Amino acid sequence: GRRADRIKGLVWEGDGWLLLYKRLSESRFQWPRSPKEVRALTQQQFRWLMEGLTITPKKSVRTVEPPEYMG
Structure with a gap:
């Protein structure tokens, strides 16, 4: 929908389907708008989506190596 x-x-639960419906009161879901944007979600991304958060971070945190001990 719009x-x-x-x-x-x-959600398939092994013995039948569970229908989920959620409505956010003060924000909007960050959901794909075209078939090209559709992708599988991890459990964490699903949780973020259900909380009204985006599933793709705006900035990624860069991995750094710890400094060597200078003793």
């Missing part, structure tokens, strides 16, 4: 403040989802 309203980005609501989302529906299906």
Whole structure:
């Protein structure tokens, strides 16, 4: 749909489907707008999405090596 403040989802539980529906009251879901943007989510990304957060960080944290001991 056009309203980005609501989302529906299906989860297979082994014996049937569970229908999920969530509506955010003060924000919008960051959801793909085209088939090219669709992708699989990790559990953490799903949790972020359900909290109204974006699933892709704006800036990635760069990995650094710890400094050598200068004793």
